[in-house]
Amino acid sequence: xxxxxxxxxxxxxxxxxxxxxxxxxxxxxxxxxxxxxxxxxxxxxxxxxxxxxxxxxxxxxxxxxxxxxxxxxxxxxxxxxxxxxxxxxxxxxxxxxxxxxxxxxxxxxxxxx
Amino acid sequence: xxxxxxxxxxxxxxxxxxxxxxxxxxxxxxxxxxxxxxxxxxxxxxxxxxxxxxxxxxxxxxxxxxxxxxxxxxxxxxxxxxxxxxxxxxxxxxxxxxxxxxxxxxxxxxxx
Numbered sequence: 174x175x176x177x178x179x180x181x182x183x184x185x186x187x188x189x190x191x192x193x194x195x196x197x198x199x200x201x202x203x204x205x206x207x208x209x210x211x212x213x214x215x216x217x218x219x220x221x222x223x224x225x226x227x228x229x230x231x232x233x234x235x236x237x238x239x240x241x242x243x244x245x246x247x248x249x250x251x252x253x254x255x256x257x258x259x260x261x262x263x264x265x266x267x268x269x270x271x272x273x274x275x276x277x278x279x280x281x282x283x284x285x286x
Numbered sequence: 287x288x289x290x291x292x293x294x295x296x297x298x299x300x301x302x303x304x305x306x307x308x309x310x311x312x313x314x315x316x317x318x319x320x321x322x323x324x325x326x327x328x329x330x331x332x333x334x335x336x337x338x339x340x341x342x343x344x345x346x347x348x349x350x351x352x353x354x355x356x357x358x359x360x361x362x363x364x365x366x367x368x369x370x371x372x373x374x375x376x377x378x379x380x381x382x383x384x385x386x387x388x389x390x391x392x393x394x395x396x397x398x
Contacts, residue, residue, distance in 0.1 A: 177329075206386060215292075215375050215388040216330065229385045264329055271384035272318050275377075277329030 175199070179265050179278035186255055186285055194250040194281045198267030205248050206275060207240055208264040216264055222248060223271070255285045288313050290389040292376060298395045305363040307392045309376035315354040316378035321361050324373045324391065333374075334361075366396045 178197040186192050198205050203224055208216035218232040225245045233239070237255075242248040252259055262282050266275040289312045299305050309319070317338050322330035336343045336352045336359070343350045349362040363370050373391040380387075 204384070208388070213390075215390040218385055218387055221385040223384070232385075266329070266386075271379060271386075272335075274320065274332035274335060275330075275386055277331070279327075279329055 177265055177267055177276050177278035179281050181281060182279060183282045184284070186283070188255060188257060188285055190255055192252050192255055192283065194263050194283070196248045196250070196265030196278060198246065198248070198265070199276055202267035202269055202276075203245070204268045204271050205242060206266040207248070207250050208266070209261045210264055210280070211261050219250070257285045259283060260285045288378070288380075288387065290376065290378060290387060292389040293392040294390065296393040296395060298397065299366055301367060301396055301398050303366055305366045305370065305394055305396070307361040307374050307394065309359040309361070309389055311357050311378060314380070315357065317381045318379040319352055319359050320377045320379070320386070321350055322375040322377060324375055330375055368396045368398050371395050
């Protein structure tokens with residue numbers, strides 16, 4: 174597709190379960206970002222990839238959160254032992270390189286019940 | 287750590303007026319500063335990018351300024367329209383690392 178695609182668009186899970194959120198960036202974009210956004214707040218940085226490697230994962234809140242981008246394209250954000258506080262919209266963005274505009278997906282709304 | 291502050295109060299203006307939104311940051315200046323628009327239920331959409339060595343950038347009805355002395359960027363929408371109503375986010379990139387850091391956003395409402 175032409176834009177950044179995130180799946181699923183909505184995910185409801187029970188506390189303690191494991192979830193995976195997927196991001197398909199724009200083809201050819203080397204930079205990929207994951208953010209978390211709560212209502213009324215700006216996107217909170219989680220992790221940034223350049224190619225296959227995580228250039229900066231300082232925003233991951235704890236070791237329950239992990240993200241991969243094995244072939245430098247699709248990325249998966251993985252959350253173990255989900256907690257109610259993990260409920261938020263998870264946004265993915267990609268850019269051609271770090272100093273150009275970032276294109277965002279529609280986000281995955283995660284609800285932990 | 288670096289802090290980015292945008293007007294926390296919503297901005298309400300009359301159609302046709304100029305809207306001015308503020309983005310302040312602490313500590314050292316970023317290499318690039320970007321402005322995004324976000325509508326409810328959607329991801330942010332890029333509007334403008336300004337570099338550290340640039341003072342001003344324009345695009346149609348939009349203008350961005352960047353003052354590294356004041357550590358501030360101003361975002362202006364001239365001849366505002368109700369369709370400009372949205373949340374506007376500023377985002378910074380520093381030379382070290384390259385991650386894009388966002389402010390909390392300012393909600394703009396343009397009344398007809």
